[in-house]
Amino acid sequence: MKKYYNPKKDNWASICERPLFDNTQIKKIVNDVFDNVKVNGDKALIQYTKKFDNIDLKEISFDLERIDISEIDINPELKESIDNAFNNIYKFHESQLFVSKKIETSKEVFCWQDKRPIENVGLYIPGGTAPLFSSVLMLAIPAMIAKCKKVILCTPPKKNGDINKAILYSAKLCNVNTIINIGGAQAIAAMSLGTKNVPKVNKIFGPGNQYVTSAKLNSIDYNTAIDMPAGPSELLVLADSKANPDYVASDLLSQAEHGPDSQVILVSLCKALIEKVEKSLKNQSKKLDRIDFINKSISNSKLIYFENKEEAVEFINEYAPEHYIINVEDETYFIENLVNAGSVFIGNYTPESAGDYASGTNHTLPTNRNAKQYSGVNLDSFMKTITFQKISKKGLINISKTVETMAEAEGLQAHKNAVTIRINDIKNE
Amino acid sequence: MKKYYNPKKDNWASICERPLFDNTQIKKIVNDVFDNVKVNGDKALIQYTKKFDNIDLKEISFDLERIDISEIDINPELKESIDNAFNNIYKFHESQLFVSKKIETSKEVFCWQDKRPIENVGLYIPGGTAPLFSSVLMLAIPAMIAKCKKVILCTPPKKNGDINKAILYSAKLCNVNTIINIGGAQAIAAMSLGTKNVPKVNKIFGPGNQYVTSAKLNSIDYNTAIDMPAGPSELLVLADSKANPDYVASDLLSQAEHGPDSQVILVSLCKALIEKVEKSLKNQSKKLDRIDFINKSISNSKLIYFENKEEAVEFINEYAPEHYIINVEDETYFIENLVNAGSVFIGNYTPESAGDYASGTNHTLPTNRNAKQYSGVNLDSFMKTITFQKISKKGLINISKTVETMAEAEGLQAHKNAVTIRINDIKNE
Numbered sequence: 001m002k003k004y005y006n007p008k009k010d011n012w013a014s015i016c017e018r019p020l021f022d023n024t025q026i027k028k029i030v031n032d033v034f035d036n037v038k039v040n041g042d043k044a045l046i047q048y049t050k051k052f053d054n055i056d057l058k059e060i061s062f063d064l065e066r067i068d069i070s071e072i073d074i075n076p077e078l079k080e081s082i083d084n085a086f087n088n089i090y091k092f093h094e095s096q097l098f099v100s101k102k103i104e105t106s107k108e109v110f111c112w113q114d115k116r117p118i119e120n121v122g123l124y125i126p127g128g129t130a131p132l133f134s135s136v137l138m139l140a141i142p143a144m145i146a147k148c149k150k151v152i153l154c155t156p157p158k159k160n161g162d163i164n165k166a167i168l169y170s171a172k173l174c175n176v177n178t179i180i181n182i183g184g185a186q187a188i189a190a191m192s193l194g195t196k197n198v199p200k201v202n203k204i205f206g207p208g209n210q211y212v213t214s215a216k217l218n219s220i221d222y223n224t225a226i227d228m229p230a231g232p233s234e235l236l237v238l239a240d241s242k243a244n245p246d247y248v249a250s251d252l253l254s255q256a257e258h259g260p261d262s263q264v265i266l267v268s269l270c271k272a273l274i275e276k277v278e279k280s281l282k283n284q285s286k287k288l289d290r291i292d293f294i295n296k297s298i299s300n301s302k303l304i305y306f307e308n309k310e311e312a313v314e315f316i317n318e319y320a321p322e323h324y325i326i327n328v329e330d331e332t333y334f335i336e337n338l339v340n341a342g343s344v345f346i347g348n349y350t351p352e353s354a355g356d357y358a359s360g361t362n363h364t365l366p367t368n369r370n371a372k373q374y375s376g377v378n379l380d381s382f383m384k385t386i387t388f389q390k391i392s393k394k395g396l397i398n399i400s401k402t403v404e405t406m407a408e409a410e411g412l413q414a415h416k417n418a419v420t421i422r423i424n425d426i427k428n429e
Numbered sequence: 430m431k432k433y434y435n436p437k438k439d440n441w442a443s444i445c446e447r448p449l450f451d452n453t454q455i456k457k458i459v460n461d462v463f464d465n466v467k468v469n470g471d472k473a474l475i476q477y478t479k480k481f482d483n484i485d486l487k488e489i490s491f492d493l494e495r496i497d498i499s500e501i502d503i504n505p506e507l508k509e510s511i512d513n514a515f516n517n518i519y520k521f522h523e524s525q526l527f528v529s530k531k532i533e534t535s536k537e538v539f540c541w542q543d544k545r546p547i548e549n550v551g552l553y554i555p556g557g558t559a560p561l562f563s564s565v566l567m568l569a570i571p572a573m574i575a576k577c578k579k580v581i582l583c584t585p586p587k588k589n590g591d592i593n594k595a596i597l598y599s600a601k602l603c604n605v606n607t608i609i610n611i612g613g614a615q616a617i618a619a620m621s622l623g624t625k626n627v628p629k630v631n632k633i634f635g636p637g638n639q640y641v642t643s644a645k646l647n648s649i650d651y652n653t654a655i656d657m658p659a660g661p662s663e664l665l666v667l668a669d670s671k672a673n674p675d676y677v678a679s680d681l682l683s684q685a686e687h688g689p690d691s692q693v694i695l696v697s698l699c700k701a702l703i704e705k706v707e708k709s710l711k712n713q714s715k716k717l718d719r720i721d722f723i724n725k726s727i728s729n730s731k732l733i734y735f736e737n738k739e740e741a742v743e744f745i746n747e748y749a750p751e752h753y754i755i756n757v758e759d760e761t762y763f764i765e766n767l768v769n770a771g772s773v774f775i776g777n778y779t780p781e782s783a784g785d786y787a788s789g790t791n792h793t794l795p796t797n798r799n800a801k802q803y804s805g806v807n808l809d810s811f812m813k814t815i816t817f818q819k820i821s822k823k824g825l826i827n828i829s830k831t832v833e834t835m836a837e838a839e840g841l842q843a844h845k846n847a848v849t850i851r852i853n854d855i856k857n858e
Contacts, residue, residue: 081834088534088828095532096542103524105517105789113525116768118802130840166838202802217649220658225802229649244854250847257843284850289842338815339545346819349851353844354820358831360534361816373547373631373654375814385804386767387790390775391783399517402787405510409595411559413718414686418679418780421713425673 001278004304005271006311015302016319018231018368019261023214030214033185034193034222041195048186055157061197062163062179069172074165082170085137085358092360093142096379108395115383117146118225120199122191123176124206124216127156127183131164138362138377139205140174146382151176152199154191156183184208185215192219203227205377207364227377231368234263235352236321238312238334241269243327244348245276249284251325252277254353256297257290264301265319267312269328274303313337320371323352340372393426430707433733434700435740444731445748447660447797448690452643459643462614463622463651470624477615484586490626491592491608498601503594511599514566514787521789522571525808537824544812546575547654549628551620552605553635553645556585556612560593563785567792567806568634569603575811580605581628583620585612613637614644621648632656634806636793656806660797663692664781665750667741667763670698672756673777674705678713680754681706683782685726686719693730694748696741698757703732742766749800752781769801822855 007015036044042060049057102112123139125132136153143151153176155167163179171179180198182190188208192215194200203225204216216226235255239248252264268274285294306312313334316324320340328334331346338344342365345352355361364377375381391399400423407415436444465473471489478486503511531541552568554561565582572580582605587593592608600608609627611619617637621644623629632654633645645655664684668677681693697703714723735741742763745753749769757763760775767773771794774781784790793806804810820828829852836844 075838077834078838081831081838084535084828084831085835088538091534092532092540095530101524103521103789105520106513109517109783109788111521111789113807119768130838132839134835134839220646220649223798223802225799246850247847250843250850253843254841254847257841284846288846289840294843335817339548340813341815343816344818346817349822349825350818350820351825351847351851353832353836353841353847354538354825354828355816355818356832356844357835358828359538359818359820360532360540361818366813369652370654371813371815373652373813376816378542378814378816380809380814384769384795384800384802385807385809386770386800387772387784387805387807388764388775389773389779389784389788389790391779391788393778396778396780396783399513399783399787402510402513403782403785405506406514406563406786407782409504409507409510409559410561410563411718412683412686412782414679414683414723415782415785417713417717418676418683418782421675421679422778422780 001298002302003274004302006307007304012315012318015304018263021210023210026210026214030185030211030218033215034189034218037186037189037195038193042197045182045186045190045195048184049157049182052184053156055159055161057157057161057181060181062181064172064176064179067172069169072165072169072172074169078166079169082133082137082166082173085134086141086173088358088360089137089141090145093145093379097145106395106398108392109399111387111389113385113387115385117148118202118382118384119149120201121148121151121382122201122204123151123153124187124204124208124212125153125155125167126208126212131167133166133170134357134363135206136167136170137174138364140171140176142377142379142382144174145379148382150199152178152180152191152201154180154182154187157181185211188212188215188219192222192224205364205381227364227381228366228370228374232261232263233258234322234367235325236265236267236316236319236323237325238267238316238328239273240328241273242329243273245273246280247348247351248277248327249280251351252281252301253284253288253294254351255323256294256301257288258293260293260296262297264297265321266303267316268303268305269309269312271305274305278303309333320369322365322367322371325350325352342366342371342376396422397426430727431731432703433731435736436733441744441747444733447692450639452639455639455643459614459640459647462644463618463647466615466618466624467622471626474611474615474619474624477613478586478611481613482585484588484590486586486590486610489610491610493601493605493608496601498598501594501598501601503598507595508598511562511566511595511602514563515570515602517787517789518566518570519574522574522808526574535824535827537821538828540816540818542814542816544814546577547631547811547813548578549630550577550580550811551630551633552580552582553616553633553637553641554582554584554596555637555641560596562595562599563792564635565596565599566603569600569605571806571808571811573604574808577811579628581607581609581620581630583609583611583616586610614640617641617644617648621651621653634793634810656793656810657795657799657803661690661692662687663751663796664754665694665696665745665748665752666754667696667745667757668702669757670702671758672702674702675709676777676780677706677756678709680780681710681730682713682717682723683780684752685723685730686717687722689722689725691726693726694750695732696745697732697734698738698741700734703734707732738762749798751794751796751800754779754781771795771800771805825851826855
């Protein structure tokens, strides 16, 4: 753990730095994957799965419409928890539905926005150490509310080729149409280019390793949008003497267990709290399973003391955390002055893990300073905004001189003429 | 002009195809530009301006705070038109301001969204045949309403190094902070990487040629977001016997004058109208200045007849036009069934050029089928959505079992523990 007391602004950039990866080699591999999938389609997907996952795939695509949700064999307690989480996530994302309103910008010139679903979306759910069915809920529920026409989900296969029951149940609950048993850069290439068994999608969502992230960036070249560039997960906790140090430590540990490159930061307005949190981290971590990840992340973690809150808030905005716990007396000050963060958790009883699973907010969030320019996934991520305008004869007369003058000044005579030809007719009526 | 009568679905993909560019060579050049700007900063920018624009730049950056708007020498009629357009665009984009609402997803579990400005934004305004001051309004007005902290505008210099007065006036009117006298891929590289005179921005907006577009895609690798990948401009007009053929022709011509690669499509539900529009195109185009561009675009244009409206609407959604004029009797049917378009213009008296300049809607829109997955620029483009949550003791008890069960099933014990440690305390109180 590194400790900083009132660090000078000159040092903030280095404190805020995330681990840098040289992805030149990865980019090359991902380019080859795209080229191969473009030419060989499903054959390439089967070959990569054999090569990277050592699995002989018989079927790539699993049609969820074929099965009945009641037939999925899942532990009843887990089923109930997934159902509860579903309800909260659904409720929060449904509240984000857009209500269109017509604006009369000039007399009889009406403009409005409306939203439409992105028709075909692809969700990527990483494999790794555990089946991340919670990410299925986070991506498929807003797709369901947005009424996307086709939702496909790519996830690396299990060794025996089966699909994990919790993933299957969550996907079926959210009306996912098809599960594709493919992971890695080849899954992203397939969804971006389309193959015989994998439909081309308009937008790709979801987290993944550096290959997946690089492939998502590549897919933009093929008319595919992405939710955001993703990196290792992060948590910044802001605390003062009001915060319970054991709770703060438990939150930092929950972030640290994600992986050895997880980012864990404590910003404290109270020196004594830092010592207490440090002690609690040692005590609590002894009892945890993923101790290797935790030791690695915690050894890279940063504990930072600021004696004034103005500097603290400025530093936090510079860091732009993915997850941000505000656990201080004067929480209003920090909420009002917050500019850059993904998702915010307020008070002693709002641990990050509540939002990771069940409070209702989305857990697909911008990392690596991207909270400065990206939003987390929300209902809007699955829709496009379209503008509409309708102008009456009178309305067109009202803005005609403005349009004609501006078009002429930009040297666009035919633009001007499209107005003039109508105005001449109206005048001669 | 190519004409199609009830084209079969097998042919739609080729009809919808936009001109394809091989950008392999451009990508290489743009990579070199990024490398050069990264190492040599402003020096590289000055060298490129000498090389590509043949101009010796003395100053790169022009601080708009130094000047008073009343001192800008601009034709009063043009000034009044820009002011009128400003008012309409401002009014429409201001109506897009977000109103936050708290949602109680479970008892005493409160979740809400709020928006914050993207702090530093960069606007790119292409040079070319005319000063596109209208694009300054379209990008800088929403930045102003969003309260972005720093707005910088890059545009290629005039031969004498001066800044066009209409661009200067529009930029000052919208509180742009700095104008940078640099164009092309080097301008995008500078805003993405930052140099001594060009601040690094969080997001880059605006149209441009293939070099600019390729550079914008490159900038994503450097923690910079972009509005959208842009391509040549497009218009699809849907018309039936109710539409005035001269108006339809004038709209198609206004699109055709943009450049030789502009896309112009007429979908007609009436065969006779196609002939009338064709005749009117010939008559009107004779009187227009940019006849070379127009002849080229019109010769590539497509006139398509559909006898049933279901097929027409399906085709239009497949084409996903940037600009879409609905000029038919049953406009409601086509509005309700529309899924993919950038901006929609309804009726005989709503020419595209109204929205290009002054109705209030934004003219920075997705081209090249990107309307399937991207929105046009709007107020939200200049903001991020942040989620917040606050849970009481009672609220945490309500969702604790759900979180604990799911965390355990995902093998994330420390996530579970962050809830358990709090619940144990609450139970012991």
